[in-house]
Amino acid sequence: MEKRQLVIIGSGPAGFTAAIYARRAGLETLILEDALWGGQVNNTEEIDNYPGIRTISGIDLASAMREHAQDLKAEMRNCRALSLSLEDDEKIIRTDKGDIAADAIIIATGATNSKAGFKGEDEFSGRGVSYCSVCDGPLYEGLPVAVIGGGNTAVEEADYLTHFASKVCIIHRREELRAGSMAAERAKANPKIEMILGWVPEEIIGEEMVRGIKLRNLKSGLKKEIPAEGVFVFVGTTPNAAFLQGSGIDVSGKGWIKTDEMMETSVEGVFAAGDVREKFLRQVVTAAGDGATAAMAAYEYISSQLYLKSTLFGPERAVALFISSIDSDHLALAKEAEDWAKSGGDRIITIDGHRNIRIRNKLGVQELPAIIEMRNGKKTREANPSSLDGIKNFCKR
C-alpha cells in the first residue's frame, strides 16, 4: 500500500494552509480533494475580510492558495475519502481510488450549508442570497434584509445584521421560534427586527440582484411580498464528516469534530482543521489558522513518534525517565541523570510526562517522576525515584 507522512483530506483554506506549513516543515504531504480545489471560497463572489487583502474574488483566492501549495511541491490528488481505519498505530485512508497509509492525517473537509429550497435560491446565490452574515452583512448598510430560519443561528445572525441593515425580517415556518429563550427574547426586543412567523419563502423577486422575496402563509395559503436587498439563509449547516463513522473519532451531537487546541482529535495523530471542527467562527481566516496549527502539531507528532520508535520502542532494552517540565525538582533530577549518563552511567531517555500525556497513558505511567525499563517495545519495570541514587539502583537491576 502506498504511504505518506501526512495526508490532508480537503483542499479548502484549512487544507491548503496545512499543506503549505507541512511542506515548509519538510513533511511528505498528499492532499485529497473530491470536488473543486480551494473548497467553499469558489462559491464566494468577493472576500473582503482576509487580512492584508482588501478584496479578492473567491476563485482567485482558491487558485492563489493552490499555486502556493503546488510551488512547495505538495502532492495533490482528485479523489474522495470514503472512510478511515485507525486501528492500533496504523492509519489508513480508504478512497474511491485505493487505500493510502499515513503517519498522520488532517481532516479539513469543511461544511455544507443547507438550502431552504425556494425558487431563485441557487440563481441569486452571491447576488443577494447569502449564507454568512459576517461575510456579507456589511454590504447591506441601510438596506432591508430577510433572514430565513428560526433556530439559534438564524436569530443570532439576524441580531448581528441589525448593525448594518435598516430592517431585518425573520421568516420562520413555525408559529414560534426554535431558538433558545434568551436569543429569542433579545431578537423580539430589537426594534429593527420583525418576526414573520408561520410563513415560508417561495421565490426571489429581482432581475440582476435580489429586490425582495415572495412568502406564503402555511395555514391560510395567503401570499405576500416583502422588500429585501439581501436574503440570508440559516436553516442548518452540516459538517462533511459522515465518512468518519466507525473511525472512533469523537464528534459532537451534530457531527462536528471535537479537537483540542493543537487541533488533535480524540485519536492520536489525527487532526481536524477548519469548518468541519466544533468551533465558534467559521471563516477563511480561522480555517487557515486551524490549518497552520494542525500541520505544526502533525509535524511535532510525527517527529516525536519517530524519535520514540527509534529510542524507546525499537531497541532491545531502553530506560526512560518521565518528569514534569513544570517542576524544578524534576528538572534537577533529569539533569543529574544526564550528567551521570555522560560520566559512564546508563543511557536514560528523558520524556516530559507533563506534555506527553498520550505516551504516559500508553505506557501506564501515572505518578511523576517515574523511571521505566522497556524490552523489545514492552514495559518490563517501573519505579518512582526521588533521587539519583534511586535511578542508579533501578538501572543496576
Ligand SMILES: Cc1cc2nc3c(=O)[nH]c(=O)nc-3n(C[C@H](O)[C@H](O)[C@H](O)COP(=O)(O)OP(=O)(O)OC[C@H]3O[C@@H](n4cnc5c(N)ncnc54)[C@H](O)[C@@H]3O)c2cc1C
Ligand atoms: C457563499 C459563501 C460565502 C462566504 N464568504 C466568506 C467571506 O467573505 N469571508 C470568509 O472569511 N469566509 C467566507 N465564507 C466561509 C468560508 O468559505 C469557509 O469558512 C472556509 O472555506 C472553510 O474552509 P475549510 O478549508 O474548512 O473548508 P472548505 O472550504 O469547505 O473545504 C473543504 C474541502 O474538502 C472537500 N471534501 C469534503 N469531503 C471530502 C472527502 N470525503 N474527500 C475529499 N475531499 C472532501 C470539499 O470538496 C472541499 O473542497 C463563505 C462561505 C460561503 C459558502
